[in-house]
Amino acid sequence: MVELLTHSRIAMRQTCPTKERLWYVERLRPREVSWALSIGTAWHTGLEVWQRGEADEDGAVAAGLATLDWIRPENDEEAYKLQLERIRTEVMIRFAIRHFKPRRLVAVEKQFEIPILNPATGRKSRKFRLSGKIDALCEDEDGNLWILENKTTASIEQFKQSYGMSQQLTLYVYAASRVFGRPIAGSVVRALQKSRMEPKHRNGEQVETWEDFRDRLLTEYEANPDKYLSEDEVVRTEEQIRQFENELWLETQERLWQAKTGITRHNTANCHQYGGCPFLPICLNVEGARESMFYLSTQQHDELSLNETA
Ligand code: SF4
Structure with a gap:
């Protein structure tokens, strides 16, 4: 059976091969709500319907927030968190639609699936194909084709530092140039x-209505557009693309070797990064953890379904 390799899947294996196996092969998902994934989906959905011309600003907000409707808060704390994230997401979608520069779009949510090639021989991998979904592609006034990626981030300044080595941007430039059969100028x-703003509180009680908080948050964004928004052009050299193609082939060979040995490595340096790996109870063999803390997903690649997260 041919397996699809996406940026998210490759990146997860770089983080920890066991984590990638549990997520993509065993299809285990934590039962606990992943706020980062949920908000990313809402954000992308809102912008997608807007970029397709299917909705105006209000429609885009409604489409985005509808993706959060499945979340059923189990206590007051979760209910507060849900309402807070709904308003933050709404304000981000509205602000993006009002301030992103208009682009001449040639494709929206472009999904691709292409053979992975051995750079030395041109031979196709029989086991793996490269796949993904690009937010959009646009053309500049000279007819050059660009990848268009819409991201949310905790810090724009820190996020910009990731541009140079971003595997996702390199992978999309490489894949799009093969799909469209022409060079890609780079990524916008x-x-x-x-x-991180929250409604005002006094003595532990919320004293600002959610409507007033939404207005205050939107005012804060509108007053500081340079702080909250950036649009940058990121390019890749031919050498970077060649290096990526070599590493992509190596990725396939490492996976074949891993399957042959039947051994999946644990990257124990990652277990406690970024708030801790959700699979820690499984790796620690906590009794009953697999059944009580996880569910079996019907899909292998969440990133290829509705939306890929930021
Ligand atoms: S707990 Fe550690 S070893 Fe286990 S999957 Fe997560 S990162 Fe990998």
Whole structure:
């Protein structure tokens, strides 16, 4: 059976091969709500319907927030968190639609699936194909084709530091040039910074209505567009593309070797990064953890379904 390799899947294996196996092969998903994934989906959905011309600003907000409707808060804390994230997401979608530069779009949510080639021989991998979904592609006034990526980030300044080595941008430039059969000028990265603002509280009680908070948050964004929004052009050299193609082939060979040995490595340096790996109870063999803390996903690649997260 041919397996699809996406940026998210490759990146997860770089983080920890066991994590990638549990997520993509065993299809285990934590039962706990992943706010980052949920908000990313809402954000992308809102911008997608707007970029397709299917909705105006209000329609885009409604489409984005509808993706959060499945979340059923189990206590007051979760209900507060959900309402807070709904408003933050709404404000980000509205602000993006009002301030992103208009682009001449040639494709929206472009999904691709292409053979992975051995750079030395041109031979196709029989086991793996490269896949993904690009937010959009646009043309500049000279007819050059660009990848268009819409991102949210905790810090625009820190996010910009990732441009140079971003595997996702390299992979999309490489894949799009093969899909369209023409060079890709680079990537336009549109980023919006998330706000940490919350409704006003006094003595532990919320004293600002959600409507007033939404207005205050939007005012904060509108007053500081340079702080909250950036649009940058990121390019890749031929050498970077060649290096990526070599590493992509190596990725396939490492996976074949891993399957042959039947051994999946644990990257224990990652277990406690970024708030901790959700699969830690499984790796620690906590009794009953697999059944009580995880569910079996019907899909292998969430990133290829509705939306890929930022
Ligand atoms: S807990 Fe550690 S070893 Fe286990 S999947 Fe997560 S990162 Fe890998």
